Amino acid sequence: MRTKATLHGLPVYQPGKLLEEVKRELGLDEVIKLASNENPFGCSPKVWESLAKEREFFAMYPEGDARGLRLELADFYGTSPDRIVCGNGSDEIVQMIARAYLEPGDQAVMADITFPRYKTMTVVEGAKAVEVPLVNGVHDLDAMVEAVNEKTKIVWVCNPNNPTGTVISHTELTRFLSRLPDHVLIVVDEAYYEYVTDADYPDTLSLLPDDPRLIVLRTFSKIYGLAAFRIGYGIASPELARELEKVREPFNTNRLAQRAARTALTDQDFVCNCREANRKGMDQIVRQLENWGLSYFPSQGNFLLLDTQRPAQEVFDVLLRQGVIVRSGSALGYPTHIRVTIGTEEQNRRFLQALAYALEKPIPKEAAR
Numbered sequence: 001m002r003t004k005a006t007l008h009g010l011p012v013y014q015p016g017k018l019l020e021e022v023k024r025e026l027g028l029d030e031v032i033k034l035a036s037n038e039n040p041f042g043c044s045p046k047v048w049e050s051l052a053k054e055r056e057f058f059a060m061y062p063e064g065d066a067r068g069l070r071l072e073l074a075d076f077y078g079t080s081p082d083r084i085v086c087g088n089g090s091d092e093i094v095q096m097i098a099r100a101y102l103e104p105g106d107q108a109v110m111a112d113i114t115f116p117r118y119k120t121m122t123v124v125e126g127a128k129a130v131e132v133p134l135v136n137g138v139h140d141l142d143a144m145v146e147a148v149n150e151k152t153k154i155v156w157v158c159n160p161n162n163p164t165g166t167v168i169s170h171t172e173l174t175r176f177l178s179r180l181p182d183h184v185l186i187v188v189d190e191a192y193y194e195y196v197t198d199a200d201y202p203d204t205l206s207l208l209p210d211d212p213r214l215i216v217l218r219t220f221s222k223i224y225g226l227a228a229f230r231i232g233y234g235i236a237s238p239e240l241a242r243e244l245e246k247v248r249e250p251f252n253t254n255r256l257a258q259r260a261a262r263t264a265l266t267d268q269d270f271v272c273n274c275r276e277a278n279r280k281g282m283d284q285i286v287r288q289l290e291n292w293g294l295s296y297f298p299s300q301g302n303f304l305l306l307d308t309q310r311p312a313q314e315v316f317d318v319l320l321r322q323g324v325i326v327r328s329g330s331a332l333g334y335p336t337h338i339r340v341t342i343g344t345e346e347q348n349r350r351f352l353q354a355l356a357y358a359l360e361k362p363i364p365k366e367a368a369r
């Protein structure tokens, strides 16, 4: 039996290494995972209490269309619930978009290198992924406009971009949109939106009412610390949202995930504190990299892609043996880089210590504490 031709040669997604797996394999007691851009501070403590209340409903299906969550998100953003579609992670929204819009022969334009699911889902639907190289880690919007033709159905923009963390500004985005034809759907993936502190970052939601081609993706997996629950959402025109509803599984987001997300949304203090801690952690790491003369991409996310000037896999292995899991750039298309998630102050210190050891750099005073 053969699967459909579009799957041949398609790689299986390789997630970051699991904490427990590394502990077991290397016989280490203490391991820190800075590989998947998860929130090192967990989630709002309010989530715990709210989940207990769901116990009596375990035998019942959840709201298929996550109506309660969509109402609260709509209220939060000052928009209407019929513009919002919830997914089993924003990963699922990526899949739903590709399923709803792409057919064999179509094309989808995206950056090279960016979040890999855009390409995978494009290829699975039999469409062609047209990849436009980043320039200095940033989307080359002019070249992306040029790559669009009559076959192009979707343009994917990851902002901040994973894995580089770079952003495009509001002015750059609006100019880009003004140059794209009407037949193209534009997906702006803002998975790391809540971490951004750059004042020029786009207010993409404000563009939605006037642009039926646009869909914005956000998630509860990152700053809200709910990656295990798998819940994300897209915001678009009601017409576009309705098309996605057609390909959505009937009960795609589960009851606990919906409850966790609704509660997390009410704790914006937690979100602010995490954003602030992330900025401090980013500074802590960047300062040391600059002392060592190592270059990195300026990141607005909760991760940093840095050039170790060595084969990334070797650095990854040395870090791993010291109980620090990062993401090797060799799997991401940057053979001498590693991507590290910003951790707590203590985790960042341990990472810097391990990196100093791996690269034979002087151990920083601060990191040695």
Ligand SMILES: Cc1ncc(COP(=O)(O)O)c(C=O)c1O
Residues within 6 Å of the ligand: 036, 037, 088, 089, 090, 091, 092, 115, 158, 161, 162, 189, 191, 218, 219, 220, 221, 227, 230, 231, 232
């Ligand atoms: C840019 C980007 N988009 C989407 C996702 C998927 O997130 P979710 O957990 O909501 O599926 C990720 C996860 O790392 C990401 O980096």
